[in-house]
Amino acid sequence: MREIVFISRKISDIGGIPGQMFRLAENLYERRVFRPVLVCPDRNCGFAGLFIEAGFEVFDVPMEKTEISSTAKKIIHILENRDVAVIQSHLFRESLIARAVRKRRPDIRHVFRAQTYIDGSSIPRWQKNLHHILDKITSRWVDCYVVNGQYLADEIVNRSKVNPNKVIALLNGRNQIGPPDKPCDKPNEPLPARIAMVANFRPVKGHDCLIKALALLKKRNLPITARLIGGESAGNVSDKRNQNTKSAIRKLSEELGVSEQVEFYGSTKDVFGAIEEIPVVVLPANSEEGVPNCLLEAMSVRKLVIASKMNGVGEIIKHGKTGLLHKPKDFIALAEILEKIFTTPAEKWEQMRNQALQIWQEKFTLDKMTDKLVNIYRELGLINHD
Numbered sequence: 001m002r003e004i005v006f007i008s009r010k011i012s013d014i015g016g017i018p019g020q021m022f023r024l025a026e027n028l029y030e031r032r033v034f035r036p037v038l039v040c041p042d043r044n045c046g047f048a049g050l051f052i053e054a055g056f057e058v059f060d061v062p063m064e065k066t067e068i069s070s071t072a073k074k075i076i077h078i079l080e081n082r083d084v085a086v087i088q089s090h091l092f093r094e095s096l097i098a099r100a101v102r103k104r105r106p107d108i109r110h111v112f113r114a115q116t117y118i119d120g121s122s123i124p125r126w127q128k129n130l131h132h133i134l135d136k137i138t139s140r141w142v143d144c145y146v147v148n149g150q151y152l153a154d155e156i157v158n159r160s161k162v163n164p165n166k167v168i169a170l171l172n173g174r175n176q177i178g179p180p181d182k183p184c185d186k187p188n189e190p191l192p193a194r195i196a197m198v199a200n201f202r203p204v205k206g207h208d209c210l211i212k213a214l215a216l217l218k219k220r221n222l223p224i225t226a227r228l229i230g231g232e233s234a235g236n237v238s239d240k241r242n243q244n245t246k247s248a249i250r251k252l253s254e255e256l257g258v259s260e261q262v263e264f265y266g267s268t269k270d271v272f273g274a275i276e277e278i279p280v281v282v283l284p285a286n287s288e289e290g291v292p293n294c295l296l297e298a299m300s301v302r303k304l305v306i307a308s309k310m311n312g313v314g315e316i317i318k319h320g321k322t323g324l325l326h327k328p329k330d331f332i333a334l335a336e337i338l339e340k341i342f343t344t345p346a347e348k349w350e351q352m353r354n355q356a357l358q359i360w361q362e363k364f365t366l367d368k369m370t371d372k373l374v375n376i377y378r379e380l381g382l383i384n385h386d
Contacts, residue, residue, distance in 0.1 A: 002085040004034035074099030099141035135160040148290040149312030173369030178272035180302035187347035198294035206284035210329035215256035231267035
C-alpha cells in the first residue's frame with residue numbers, strides 16, 4: 001500500500017482540523033487506499049498519539065520557528081526510500097512546506113485540503129495580500145486545492161488568481177456521534193430551555209455573543225441555561241487582547257448576572273454524552289468558520305441548530321429549513337431566535353430537525369466525503385482505477 005503523508009503544525013488539541021485529519025487517515029487506511037504517515041512538531045502530543053495508537057508512523061519535525069526550506073529538507077530526508085504517493089496539507093503554512101517538498105520531489109504529489117484560508121485569518125490586510133501573492137507564485141507545486149466550501153474556492157481563484165481547474169470545493173464530513181433525538185414527548189409545549197455550545201475558547205467563536213444574548217433574555221423573564229463544551233486553546237490565556245478566554249467569559253457572565261445559567265463543562269471526547277439531553281446547539285462564531293464539526297455532529301443526532309452565517313456555515317445550514325442563522329456578533333438577533341424557539345410549541349421545530357438529519361445523511365457523512373476525495377486521488381493518478 002502506498003503512503004499518504006499528513007503535515008500538521010497545529011497540535012494543541014485534537015478537535016477541529018486535527019480531528020478531521022485523523023478521521024480521514026483512519027478511513028483511507030480502512031479502505032486500503034493509503035497508509036497514513038504523520039509529520040508534526042511533537043511526537044509526544046495527544047494528536048500524534050492518536051496516529052501512533054492506530055498503528056501509523058509519526059515523525060517529529062520543528063515547524064514554527066524554522067524556515068520553510070529547512071523544514072522541507074528534513075521531511076524529504078524522512079521520506080527517502082518510501083513509497084509516498086501524496087503529501088497532504090490542511091493549513092496555509094503547512095501547504096508552503098509541502099510545496100517546498102513537492103518542488104524537490106516531483107514524484108510526490110501535493111493535495112492542499114484547505115479548511116480555512118487567508119482572508120479568514122486574523123493577520124493584517126497587507127499581510128493577507130502578501131500571502132495571496134505568495135500563493136499564486138507557488139501554486140505550481142500544488143496539484144489540487146480541495147477546499148472546505150465554495151467560498152474558499154472563490155477566494156483562491158479570485159484573490160490568489162490560481163487556475164480554477166486546480167480548485168475543487170468539497171465540504172467536510174462527520175460520522176454520526178450517537179442515536180438521533182426522538183420527537184419531544186410534549187409537542188404542544190416549548191422545548192426545554194437548554195442550549196449547548198461546542199467550541200474551544202477562542203476570539204472567533206463568539207462565546208461573548210451568547211452570554212450577552214442570555215443576559216438580554218433574562219431581562220425578558222426567559223432564563224436559558226447554557227452548557228459551554230470546550231477548553232482553552234493554546235496561547236489564549238496569555239494574550240491580553242483576547243476577550244474570549246474562559247476566565248473572560250466567566251467574568252462577563254458574572255457581570256451580566258447570568259453566571260448561574262452558564263455551565264463551563266470543559267473539554268471532552270464524548271460530545272454526544274455532553275449534548276444528549278440538550279435540544280439546541282448554537283455556534284455564534286464571527287470568523288474563520290469553514291464547515292464546523294460541531295454543527296455536523298449536532299445535525300447527525302437531530303438537534304436544532306443555530307449559528308451565525310459565516311463562510312461555509314451557510315453551505316450546510318439553510319435558514320428556516322435545516323437550522324436558523326443570524327448575523328455575526330449580533331447578540332440581539334441571536335436572542336430573538338432563542339426567544340422564539342423557547343416560547344413556541346416544540347412541534348414547530350420537528351420538520352427542521354428532521355431535515356437537518358436528512359441533509360447530513362445525504363451529503364455530510366465522513367464516508368461520502370471520503371468517497372469524493374478518493375475519486376480526486378484517482379483523477380490525479382495516485383491510486384488504481386478499480
